[in-house]
Structures are given as structure tokens and as C-alpha cells.
Amino acid sequence: MRRLFVGLCLAVVVLSSGRASAQQGVDPFLKSAPPGPPESGVSIALSVGYGIPMGSVSGSQSMSDLYSGAVPLQLDVGWRFTPNLYLGAFFQYSFAFISSKQEAKCTLNGWTGCSGGVMQFGADFVYTILPYATFAPYVGLGLGWEIASLNYTSASQSVSESVSGFQFARIILGGDFRVGSAFRVGPFVNFSLGQFSSLSSPNTAANGTISNKAIHSWLQFGIKGTVDL
Numbered sequence: 001m002r003r004l005f006v007g008l009c010l011a012v013v014v015l016s017s018g019r020a021s022a023q024q025g026v027d028p029f030l031k032s033a034p035p036g037p038p039e040s041g042v043s044i045a046l047s048v049g050y051g052i053p054m055g056s057v058s059g060s061q062s063m064s065d066l067y068s069g070a071v072p073l074q075l076d077v078g079w080r081f082t083p084n085l086y087l088g089a090f091f092q093y094s095f096a097f098i099s100s101k102q103e104a105k106c107t108l109n110g111w112t113g114c115s116g117g118v119m120q121f122g123a124d125f126v127y128t129i130l131p132y133a134t135f136a137p138y139v140g141l142g143l144g145w146e147i148a149s150l151n152y153t154s155a156s157q158s159v160s161e162s163v164s165g166f167q168f169a170r171i172i173l174g175g176d177f178r179v180g181s182a183f184r185v186g187p188f189v190n191f192s193l194g195q196f197s198s199l200s201s202p203n204t205a206a207n208g209t210i211s212n213k214a215i216h217s218w219l220q221f222g223i224k225g226t227v228d229l
Contacts, residue, residue, distance in 0.1 A: 042229040043086060045076040047188065049222020051094055051118075057148075057163055057196055059212035065101050066150065067116055070094035072220055076124065080228065083131035087123070090144070094118040098150075106152060113153040118218075120146045120192075122167060128176075136184070140172030146194050161201040163210065167194035174224065182228050190220040 051070040053063035071094060078088015096116035098106070106114035122144020129137045149162035174188030195213050 047224035055216030142170035
């Protein structure tokens with residue numbers, strides 16, 4: 001009788017252990033997979049990088065005569081029609097570094113301070129190639145408007161000059177690492193082509209159309225973070 005009781009106890013222990021092991025092996029497969037990116041909705045992105053000026057402001061003045069580089073900060077807000085297709089608006093402000101040539105001109109004219117800035121805004125269309133992958137590459141095209149300015153200050157006055165014009169092409173390449181179901185972060189490269197068409201200087205008489213127009217560009221690269229709502 002005792003042997004039968006011991007045998008039954010051992011059988012219960014073995015069966016319980018086997019059932020627990022089976023549950024441990026099956027449970028992970030029964031759990032829901034982490035949610036992927038929303039199929040459609042609002043996307044908001046912030047990016048920061050570095051920009052290199054190229055080309056000419058006009059036929060007689062190159063971009064490098066004004067700026068040696070810039071740090072662009074950009075906000076993107078748009079709509080994802082599918083996980084692949086996005087269309088939205090962007091606003092970018094770049095803190096521009098004045099070139100050594102412009103610094104010398106600033107000092108020669110008696111200014112105590114000289115600074116620059118570049119503003120861009122417009123629309124971008126982006127196609128994400130592998131939206132559900134851990135690393136999702138994308139390509140994009142856009143267009144916009146650009147305003148580049150120089151600001152001169154002294155103890156008694158300040159003068160601001162700016163040129164503006166159409167940015168007829170923005171080529172975007174990048175990729176996102178998906179941090180969670182709603183967050184993405186990754187590197188990007190942005191190459192733009194534009195043409196300044198007008199000059200404005202409220203404190204001087206130098207206003208009007210740029211007659212000797214030229215093509216200029218910005219090569220920007222950096223990192224962007226995106227949230228999908």
C-alpha cells in the first residue's frame with residue numbers, strides 16, 4: 001500500500017513538472033506581438049544637423065562668401081496615408097556661421113557684431129521602403145521657399161539684409177531605427193537646390209530683384225526623431 005501511495009505521488013509530481021515545462025514553452029508563442037507602426041495618422045519629427053553651403057547667391061557672389069556652415073533645426077508635421085507614404089510640411093531655421101571674408105568686411109565697416117541665419121519652409125513627400133523593418137530606409141522629394149539673412153550691429157544701430165527665393169528641389173535620404181511602436185530615430189542626408197530672386201534691406205535703399213541670378217544648394221546631414229500618432 002505504501003509503495004502504491006509513493007508511486008502515485010511521484011506520478012503527480014512528474015505530470016505537474018511536465019505541464020509547467022510545456023506551458024513555459026508555449027506561452028511566448030501565445031503572447032501578442034508588439035504593435036507595429038500605425039497604418040495611418042499624424043507624424044511629427046524634429047531634426048538637427050549640419051549644413052554646408054554651395055553654389056552662388058548671385059553671379060558675382062558665392063554662398064561661401066557669406067556662410068562657412070550652419071546648424072539647421074527642423075520641425076516636420078504631416079500625414080501618413082499608409083506606412084509607406086507620407087506628405088507634410090516643414091519649417092527649418094539654421095544658425096549660420098559667418099565666413100572669414102564676411103567677418104573681415106564686418107570689422108572693416110565698423111560693426112561690432114555680425115551674425116547670420118537661414119529660414120526654409122515648404123512641403124516634403126517621403127516614401128519608406130521597409131516600414132516594418134527594424135531599420136527602415138526612406139527617400140523623399142520636396143520644394144519650398146528660402147530666406148537667408150545677415151545682421152550687422154553696432155553700439156548705435158543695426159542693419160539687416162536678406163535674400164529670398166524658390167527652393168525648387170529637396171532630395172532626402174535617410175533611415176529610421178524603430179525604438180517602439182510610435183517612436184523612430186535615425187540619420188538623414190538632405191540636398192537642396194534653389195535660386196534667390198529678391199534682395200531686401202529695410203534699413204538701406206538696397207531693395208529689389210536680383211538681376212544676375214544663380215543656383216545655390218545646401219548639403220545637410222544629421223539625426224531625426226519621429227513620433228507616429
